[in-house]
Amino acid sequence: MTLTGNKNYVIRSIDGLTPPFATVNSSVVAMVDGAIYNSARVETRNIIITISPLIPVEANRNALYKYFPIKKKIRLYYENGMKHVYIDGYVDSIDGSLFEISQTLTISIICLEPYWKSQILSNADVSDTEGLFEFPFAIPSDGIEFSRINKTSTVNIVNYGDVEIGMIIELIADDYVSNPTIYRTATGEMFSLIYYMHPKDKITINTNRNSKSIILTRNGEKSNIINSLVMGSVWFELDLGDNIFSYKCDDGAN
Known part of the structure; x- marks a missing residue:
């Protein structure tokens, strides 16, 4: 499901795309100003999507339940001018008022691994294959090298x-x-x-x-x-x- 430019929905807001909060653990020492750093950790990421289904509202709202099933794992993709990334999360809740003229739903997604991951894999090899076969060619009796692993x-x-x-x-x-x-x-x-x-x-x-x-x-x-x-x-x-x-x-x- 693509939300950007979707004719069935209006995206009101998306929160939680920026870096999540960190918890810094420290110890206080008597008679010393401030504290001493112990450790730090990044909390889970909470992405909240506020969205309004358009006419036919009922059908489009029910379609959201299909794409964002409660307690199930989903994958979100996010693209801008510099990054093409994704993140996995679990649908925590999908809530909203069903009795307003313009319905608005709030979808909460908890991402246990808080970091976005690149859609583009990066590879580095300690060996590569060098092609040695060229035209025109002739094959001597002892054969020729078609390729070599460097x-x-x-x-x-x-x-x-x-x-x-x-x-x-x-x-x-x-x-x-x-x-x-x-x-x-x-x-x-x-x-x-x-x-x-x-x-x-x-x-x-x-x-x-x-x-x-x-x-x-x-x-x-x-x-x-x-x-x-x-x-x-x-x-x-x-x-x-x-x-x-x-x-x-x-x-x-x-």
Whole structure:
């Protein structure tokens, strides 16, 4: 359902699009002015849409109940001149007066994860395929190279957002690989696995908050290998701007 320019509804207002409130925890020390910072957290986001259904009012109001089902999870998309983002939330309430000449409904959506997410995925590869096949061509007896995989040991991932975020890392083996480790070069922090990968294995690492996981895909079957995580490993988050990572393996890094 697209609300912008919708001939069946008039949007009166939308609140909750700007950054949500934060709770700052502090401690008071006797005989000291002010307080000492302890921690801070961002509260859930509450998006409130005030909307008026147009004629036929009854049918259009009932359609809203379908698109905004109470207690159900929905996804909202928001676009402007600079951003194309979305957020997931749960319909908290949809209320209004049914006996006014011009009906107005208020839809409340609670977003447990308060940050907007980009609709455009950002990818960074530590290897890329270089095409080598050109016309005209001739194939010698020992064959020709159609393409070549170029590999590097470092990669720069740029976070263009407004807050630190997690990421999804995919490790794909084209040979036997043992104990892969990823490093953040700026701090020396590492994320390491004690695991022996087979050719065509894929390990998917999700470092996003509330979604942390390490999944192995082998021969089309998925399994949880989070128990292979080395103690002391850091679930990386992307800082604002540049983030440079490198990797190594005990065997098979090439």
